[in-house]
Amino acid sequence: MSNPTLSRRGVLKTGAIAGAGVAAPTIFTAQSAAAFTNEPTGSSVTLGFNVPQSGPYADEGADELRAYELAVEHLNGGGDGGLMNTFSSKALQGNGIMGKKVEYVTGDTQTKSDAARASARSMIEKDGAVMITGGSSSGVAVAVQALCQEAGVIFMAGLTHSNDTTGKDKKANGFRHFFNSYMTGAALAPVLANNYGTDRKAYHLTADYNWGYTTEEAVRTSTEAMGWETVGTVLTPLTQTDFSSYIAPVLNSGADVLVLNHYGGNMVNSLTNAVQFGLRERQANGKNFEIVVPLYSRLMAKGAGANVKGIFGSTNWHWSLQDEGSKQFVQSFGTKYGFPPSQAAHTCYVQALLYADAVERAGSFNPCAVGEALKDFEFDGMGNGKTLYRGEDHQCFKDVLVVKGKENPTSEFDLLEIVEITPVSQVTYDASIFGGDLGTCNPGA
Amino acid sequence: MEAIILQILNGLDKGSAYALIALGLTLIFGTLGVVNFAHGALFMIGAFCAVTLSRIISASHTIVDDTQTDFLGNPLKVEVPYVYDWFGQATGDAIIDWAVPLSILFAIPVMIGIGVLMERGLIKHFYHRPHADQILVTFGLAIVLQEIIKYYYGANPIPTPAPSAFTGSFDFGALMGFDPGQIIYPYWRIIYFIFAAIIIGGVFAFLQFTTFGMVVRAGMADRETVQLLGINIDKRFTLMFGIAAAVAGLAGVMYTPINSPNYHMGMDFLVLSFVVVVVGGMGSLPGAVLAGFLLGIVESFASMRVVLDIMPGINQIIIYLVAIIILLTRPRGLMGRKGVMED
Numbered sequence: 168m169s170n171p172t173l174s175r176r177g178v179l180k181t182g183a184i185a186g187a188g189v190a191a192p193t194i195f196t197a198q199s200a201a202a203f204t205n206e207p208t209g210s211s212v213t214l215g216f217n218v219p220q221s222g223p224y225a226d227e228g229a230d231e232l233r234a235y236e237l238a239v240e241h242l243n244g245g246g247d248g249g250l251m252n253t254f255s256s257k258a259l260q261g262n263g264i265m266g267k268k269v270e271y272v273t274g275d276t277q278t279k280s281d282a283a284r285a286s287a288r289s290m291i292e293k294d295g296a297v298m299i300t301g302g303s304s305s306g307v308a309v310a311v312q313a314l315c316q317e318a319g320v321i322f323m324a325g326l327t328h329s330n331d332t333t334g335k336d337k338k339a340n341g342f343r344h345f346f347n348s349y350m351t352g353a354a355l356a357p358v359l360a361n362n363y364g365t366d367r368k369a370y371h372l373t374a375d376y377n378w379g380y381t382t383e384e385a386v387r388t389s390t391e392a393m394g395w396e397t398v399g400t401v402l403t404p405l406t407q408t409d410f411s412s413y414i415a416p417v418l419n420s421g422a423d424v425l426v427l428n429h430y431g432g433n434m435v436n437s438l439t440n441a442v443q444f445g446l447r448e449r450q451a452n453g454k455n456f457e458i459v460v461p462l463y464s465r466l467m468a469k470g471a472g473a474n475v476k477g478i479f480g481s482t483n484w485h486w487s488l489q490d491e492g493s494k495q496f497v498q499s500f501g502t503k504y505g506f507p508p509s510q511a512a513h514t515c516y517v518q519a520l521l522y523a524d525a526v527e528r529a530g531s532f533n534p535c536a537v538g539e540a541l542k543d544f545e546f547d548g549m550g551n552g553k554t555l556y557r558g559e560d561h562q563c564f565k566d567v568l569v570v571k572g573k574e575n576p577t578s579e580f581d582l583l584e585i586v587e588i589t590p591v592s593q594v595t596y597d598a599s600i601f602g603g604d605l606g607t608c609n610p611g612a
Numbered sequence: 613m614e615a616i617i618l619q620i621l622n623g624l625d626k627g628s629a630y631a632l633i634a635l636g637l638t639l640i641f642g643t644l645g646v647v648n649f650a651h652g653a654l655f656m657i658g659a660f661c662a663v664t665l666s667r668i669i670s671a672s673h674t675i676v677d678d679t680q681t682d683f684l685g686n687p688l689k690v691e692v693p694y695v696y697d698w699f700g701q702a703t704g705d706a707i708i709d710w711a712v713p714l715s716i717l718f719a720i721p722v723m724i725g726i727g728v729l730m731e732r733g734l735i736k737h738f739y740h741r742p743h744a745d746q747i748l749v750t751f752g753l754a755i756v757l758q759e760i761i762k763y764y765y766g767a768n769p770i771p772t773p774a775p776s777a778f779t780g781s782f783d784f785g786a787l788m789g790f791d792p793g794q795i796i797y798p799y800w801r802i803i804y805f806i807f808a809a810i811i812i813g814g815v816f817a818f819l820q821f822t823t824f825g826m827v828v829r830a831g832m833a834d835r836e837t838v839q840l841l842g843i844n845i846d847k848r849f850t851l852m853f854g855i856a857a858a859v860a861g862l863a864g865v866m867y868t869p870i871n872s873p874n875y876h877m878g879m880d881f882l883v884l885s886f887v888v889v890v891v892g893g894m895g896s897l898p899g900a901v902l903a904g905f906l907l908g909i910v911e912s913f914a915s916m917r918v919v920l921d922i923m924p925g926i927n928q929i930i931i932y933l934v935a936i937i938i939l940l941t942r943p944r945g946l947m948g949r950k951g952v953m954e955d
Contacts, residue, residue, distance in 0.1 A: 221762075222767070223767055223874070223876060224767065225762065225766075225767035226766050226767045226768045375928075399917055401915075401917050401920060402920075402924075402925075403927075404927065404928045406880065408871055408877065408880045408881075409626060409870065409871060411622045411625065411626070411801070411912075412619060412622045412623075412626070412911065412912040412913075412915035412916075413915050415615070415618040415619060415621075415622055415912075416615055416618075416915075416916055416917055418614075418618065418793075418794065418795075418796065419614050419615055419618075419794060420917075432769055432874060432876075435769045435871075435872050436769070436871045436872070439771075439870075439871060439872060440870075440871070443779075443781070443798040443800065443801070443870070444781060444796065444797075444798060445780065445781035445796055445798070448780075449793065450793075466768060467768065469768065469771075470768050470769035470770065470771060470872050470874075471769075471771065471872070472771030472773060472872070473771070473773070474771075486683060487683075497683060497684070498684065501683055501684045502684065506683075507683045577680065577688070578682070578683075578688075580683060
């Protein structure tokens, strides 16, 4: 009988062989042999839904997640098919994507850029997600978009309204369906001029971060072009909860319009405070004092209650639209969940279907092929009328809705009414005005 | 001049909330020696007492209105509050309208109960632990409480308006000889200030003029001697924790019409309230109140455009700047006592 002895060299040799054996599947198949990052090789494909599941936008994130789950159900042939029935492209057959069953993983952005990047990275590296989508903040969208560019996956942005997402921070792997600050200004200003006249003095309260700056600039430029004068602009901290000390100076500023470039909780609080100070009943410069909220969200408007009545703003989509696509989506979502979808839900659902459709048309999950299929893609039947995914900046161009807080709502969902559907030609701009460079598509691997 | 008067009013109003929360924090620190980072959560729970009572009062049953349709084209389901059935629509509307003031009665026992439960169930186990341990456990508790609220009420703000009789604004300008409409201030914010003054006065009177208060003050000064006299000071301190919780809760209830409550509102006030306590002087009740109003007024003035034009961003740091200056010149705070947190 031999007496085996352990030598240092023997242990090293054995360890090296065992290590190479364990590492081989990852090194030689997952990376080197793949044509692009997370190339699906089995019978399923994994999508990554990166939405705020905690933090102040958790309710909006929950609605995004509902929409994604509905989209996955429809892509896999379940339910009533949703917008696949009205979508002008007929590439999707309800058999998954390119015959592969759609599965998904979720991440929590927490509406924080670092947390959102970490959850996106985890979904790409650990779960093998071939596409990342979602979010309720421009800061998060820009951060995750940059990560997806580095990682070599497609990013289909959720709710992000800053010009920068498809402006100075645009990336070849990133695509945005949602509208932006410029479009809000271009759509809203003529409606404001029609309703309030061209001789107005505006005072802006602006959230002190990227989205606030671009929205203030867009609304200011558009309204000044209509003849309005801007008498004051004040940046408010993102963490501000009581806006009384910012509202009070408006009373003696000579302004007769207050523009609240705030979103989410900021918007709810600043609008509530402005109404408390009697601005809606006030007369200034011989006119009724008016308040404007450039970007509306129905979910957030609910928090402001009756204070939104009669106040103008803009939105990407609204459940009361009567085109076939919108009616179909409201029917599908409402039947499944019992209430109408938000604009965040709509844009996320549409993004998931647009990605799947692009893969089918490209005949590949390769992000560069998918990107080519999305570039300059024109479609209809998704709830916003005819839409173009412009190749120069990966921004969708479609009609923009100008809305107003409803005076006599019939239900808790019936908060906004559409006052004008601004044609896409009025909100289209030259892609070069916001700078930035798409760069080249990165397939990763 | 009008702008200055308006900002003083704003400062007094903001300071009311800071002072009420800081008062509770100081009561707990002064009696139990505990640095309670869950105090902001108690403010938030108070606000949600108003939301809860508002929902209880508005509880309804459903009837189907065949003449209208919902968003799916089905007959509209209309919610009819039970109070309409019991008292008629006019009286029912009035009861629903007054939900926030009625919540005061609801919140007092609830908040005292939560406070006592918190102290007996968790905080008493940390009396003899370092302040860092107390901060960690109470901060953890605050996160747990806000996540529970978020689970049941969602993340979005919930509108909880003041009674319609108090939704307008009072014209101070006309009263003071200025042009009408130059200095207007919302009725509810004036009520909030008066309410805060009553609560603060009530707490001071309770401590100053009752036997219970006298024993508590004696216990704050020398706990061991009071115990040697055969008085169960722990029991009284537990009740003081409950009272401090009720003060924070009432501040939250009355705050709901000013800003729609959400699960995070306690954290928004917590850090500022601690600054108020430190500036006022650890353990000093009058110091907490004084610092609350002082910092509220300073913060309001720093938000004026004329100030921001000269010093952009000063509004975001002014409170901390003032705190640094005060602590450099008076290390124990405005009215701090020697020996508190100095060992």
